[in-house]
Amino acid sequence: MGYNKEAEKQATKSEVTVVMVPFPAQGHLNQLLHLSRLVASYNIQVHYVTTAIHCRQAKLRVQGWDSRATSLVKFHEFPVPDFDSPPANPHLAFQFPSHLVPSFFSALHLRKQVAELLSALSTTSRRVVVIYDFLIPYVGQDVALLPNGEAYCFHPLSAFRTFCETLGESCFEFINDQVVKQLPCVATTLSSEAMEFFYKQQEDLIRYSSGALYNTCKAIEAPFLDALAKVNDKQWAIGPFNPVEICKAKDPSYVRHKCLEWLDKQVCDSVIFVSFGTTTSLTDKQVESLAIGLENSGQKFIWVLRDADKADIFLDDVRTYKLPIQYEERLELNGQGIIVRDWAPQLEILAHASTGGFMSHCGWNSCLESITMGVPIATWPMHSDQPHNALLVTEVLKIGVVVKDWALRDKLTEWLTIENAVRQLMASQEGEEIRKRTVELSMTVKKSVAEGGDTRAEIDNFVAHIRR
Known part of the structure; x- marks a missing residue:
């Protein structure tokens, strides 16, 4: 289906509309769906856009939330061309999921459909905010063409990993010798030309980003977040997104495993x-x-x-x-x-x-x-x-x-x-x-994400920033 016209009508000129663009892999889909619910809890309309298959996958597997808590999250199940995907090969020396690469590339076909959605939302919203997974900026880059649009790069990785990628060898001064000795080379952890393409895309399109979001908090990764802030001071550590308390008893869809x-x-x-x-x-x-x-x-x-x-x-x-x-x-x-x-x-x-x-x-x-x-x-x-x-x-x-x-x-x-x-x-x-x-x-x-905690303050600050 195309973009949700009914959802578009619900946006108002006095409010902000947020569009989430996840990378089509389970760990990425899940994080931006959790973030969608979090942003929506501030009474902000959120649009979650991905391929039809991956949208169904994300909704099926989300855990820990009341299923009724999605009234302000609108899902867009966009069609993409069919793709062939081989079965997983357990005998590879390196366990990167190469069999999923065709589905990763399929999401690049979403750009035109997402651009149409952004254009439509820009006429009914005071501001359109795109939050895109760092591996797929290509799909949401047309936000730069909107007079009232802005984009934020979401990092679904630990700040430690991003810190190692961003600072390279200069990161060694921030960590002890025992950690340095065991530090994996980033290139060896990917070992895929396809992923090199997506990483290069991130580098090429970073100019469209107005800031960075991290699914972590200072309680877990303060030294690495502080180091990253020296590179980009427009960042918000607003995780963890997953519920710290499980909602189940009141959810009518809940079935205990x-x-x-x-x-x-x-x-x-x-x-x-x-x-x-x-x-x-x-x-x-x-x-x-x-x-x-x-x-x-x-x-x-x-x-x-x-x-x-x-x-x-x-x-x-x-x-x-x-x-x-x-x-x-x-x-x-x-x-x-x-x-x-x-x-x-x-x-x-x-x-x-x-x-x-x-x-x-x-x-x-x-x-x-x-x-x-x-x-x-x-x-x-x-x-x-x-x-x-x-x-x-x-x-x-x-x-x-x-x-x-x-x-x-x-x-x-x-x-x-x-x-x-x-x-x-x-x-x-x-x-x-x-x-x-x-x-x-x-x-x-848990104290950090509760009222008065550091993470809650970061979330409040980010929401205030996009509502400014």
Whole structure:
């Protein structure tokens, strides 16, 4: 469908209208949808624009909010040309989701449709504000042609990752030698000509930006935000966007996942949640090693065992992983754990009192959700910003342990390494100290987003700025 004419009529000359342009990957779609709800809570009309498939995906998977809280968010499901996307290949030495690249490029076809929407909104709004993902400025750049338009670059990464990208080797003066020694080269985390294209696009079109937004806060990343402010003083750290309290009881659409009933029966902080996000496919050999390591650790666990997303998540043909013989039967008999093969309610699992650890790929969404819920992380980065996030978690914030060392990314992670990491986090004095630090950081972050907190002040300042 085209732009929403009814939504256009609802905008008034005395108000600001915001248009969100996300990059078409789950971790990016999710963050700008959360931000849409946040901005809309200030009684501002928000338009969320992406491809039809990705709009459906974002709405289907959003967690933690009352589904009725979207009355001021208008969704635009724009059509784009059909694209072919190969299945994920778990045997690649590097785990970047190359199979999703065709869908990334499909979103570039949105420029004309978004330009038409912006032009229409500019006639009925005092100001049109475009908030675009830093990887896709191309789509929203026509805001520069509007007499009452302005654009803001949204960074869906940790400030630490952006800090390392922006400052290059000069960032070394801000971090200690132990972190410098382990700092991943940004180029090795992408390893894709396609992503080089999107990064170059960011550099070419940065002139359209009136400022930068970050899904983080000073409670988590003050030194890196301060350093970035010296490069661009027009920035707002307004995260984390994910809810710090889960809304479920009053939401008529809420259906409790079966794994939460299992969690209800477990002891406080006794379960490790294992999930590697939506873009990673593991080999059968790695899955076997992970299965043995988890079982041998003796710790209770919930393991989300899903293949990487396809470009169209609504297709039914999904690879099913094979586990060791009688594995799930043993887990059920011993009450040690459960395997989840469908979409899992990650926020609710992390918020549950029985969850005491999170083995994660360290996508920024997952890191923020774990931090806000006070759950320490066992790090297993796969690609992109994840190696930097893992280093932030383990060496800077000191709220996690290493499972997979980025330097060994092309090697099989043996079951004994996995077993030891799980025990270190879940059943050692060191793990208890890490958990205590994580809970303390969680409390600080929650105070920051509450009334009178630093993050709430940043959000208020940004909203006042675009309403000026």
